[in-house]
Amino acid sequence: MSNSQANIGVIGMAVMGSNLARNLASREGNTVAIYNRSAEKTRAVAAEFPDAGFVASETIEDFAASLQKPRTAIIMVQAGRATDAVINQLVEVFEPGDIIVDGGNALFTDTIRREKAVRETGINFVGAGISGGEEGALLGPSIMPGGSASAWETLGPILRSIAAVVDGRPCVTHVGTDGAGHFVKMIHNGIEYADMQLIAEAYDLIRRGTGKSPAEIADIFAEWNTGELESYLIEITAEVLRQTDAATGAPLVDVILDQAGAKGTGAWTVQTALDLGIPVSGIAEAVFARSLSSKPAQRAAASALPGPDGDFTVADVDAFVEDVRLALYASKIIAYSQGFDAIVAGAEEYNWDIKKGDIAAIWRGGCIIRAQFLNRITDAYAENPGLVALVTAPYFTDAVAGAQSAWRRVVIAAAQAGIPSPAFSSSLAYYDGLRADRLPAALVQGQRDFFGAHTYKRVDRDGTFHTLWSGDRSEIQAVDTH
Secondary structure, eight states: OOSSOBSEEEEOOSHHHHHHHHHHHTSTTOOEEEEOSSHHHHHHHHHHOGGGOOEEOSSHHHHHHTBOSSOEEEEOSOTTHHHHHHHHHHHHHOOTTOEEEEOSOOOHHHHHHHHHHHHTTTOEEEEEEEESHHHHHHHOOEEEEOSOHHHHHHHHHHHHHHSOEETTEESBOOOOSTTHHHHHHHHHHHHHHHHHHHHHHHHHHHHHHHOOOHHHHHHHHHHHTTTTTOBHHHHHHHHHHHOBOTTTOSBHHHHSOSOOOOOSHHHHHHHHHHHHTOOOHHHHHHHHHHHHHTOHHHHHHHTTSOOOSSOOOOSOHHHHHHHHHHHHHHHHHHHHHHHHHHHHHHHHHHTOOOOHHHHHHHTTSSSTTOBTHHHHHHHHHHHOTTOSOGGGSHHHHHHHHHHHHHHHHHHHHHHHHTOOOHHHHHHHHHHHHHHOSSOTHHHHHHHHHHHHOOOBOOSSSSSOEEEOTTTTOOEEEOOOOO
């Protein structure tokens, strides 16, 4: 191996890392250095894909020496301590001006911390969200890099070369400084949780209400995928529902244990939204639904609890299926609206210049939530960059108006039948709360003032007030302690 052959390096040769390295190597002008903690793994990847022309190194020193300056390395290892360990190794062998990219699912606050520490050495640190799973890493992901503008100058052409492309536009943009990229990827994953839960609820309602088989419901989803719900998740839902278990002959979905796993990004989204004061109820209910599914002892103990009498059967199957489709679309609009609310709040809190239309545009290809629907979001922010809430854009307002009667019928039917539909129902409740001219929060604030002197404001005059509840119950001016 001669030194300084590669213009880009990848550390971590598990499936995501090796696929990303192969993607990079397949693009004209790229020569890719690879390194894994296990030298045996590095040799195996190099041997398995000889046409990639990988420059394989068995030590971190040789890996650094194989990179052209400014050196650029993408870390694709497990988030947490493993990532910190690799960063520390690279800081020892890199020089000021070089670039370290964390392409894993890191918590954005960790990225902020890492970027600050690495910046002090003169080395650039970039947290880059990469979405699309194993297939996206190989064929073209959606990429959300943060970091400095100077790092983006070097990194941008490389990432554009491997990203998915929609309408001639690579699905990558410089999101903002330090942790902005991983923040937006976190929100992406939160929306993904909501989208998947909504689809699952739609399937469950159709199956219970109509008695259709998974294969028949697959045909419904395939048809939906030709219209306004067209998306990767709808497409693969049809594929999953069609799959037959080789061992039993039963639908695979009936053989899979009904306990959903999670990697943590959905929970991070909800926790962060709580800190920012942004309601993301659809995403939260999707996270909680996975948690509930994974409590078998509690579910077994509660299985005999009373519920509605009688079976749930719909009279007009076609009408019910169409109602569910409309409810799914309306709830999906709410999930994305809440997600973009969180992006806006995060940008304000951390002083990031995040262009919401650009985010919607790069999510149109490569990523798990890619969908025709995102074209509408891109258009909405192009028409009104200062849009207060996505659901208030004319297209989405009209879409929800056309769907809301069906949406309400579905939520009512689910409640009456005792079928859990937390994402559908919470999305509808959020929508109704958002559009309400007055909320019962006035009573909540009165209660808070009663037991904790938390004060309140009035609708008829300026100022902050407190009622002397333990005294003569007169009202006095007060310092705002909302």
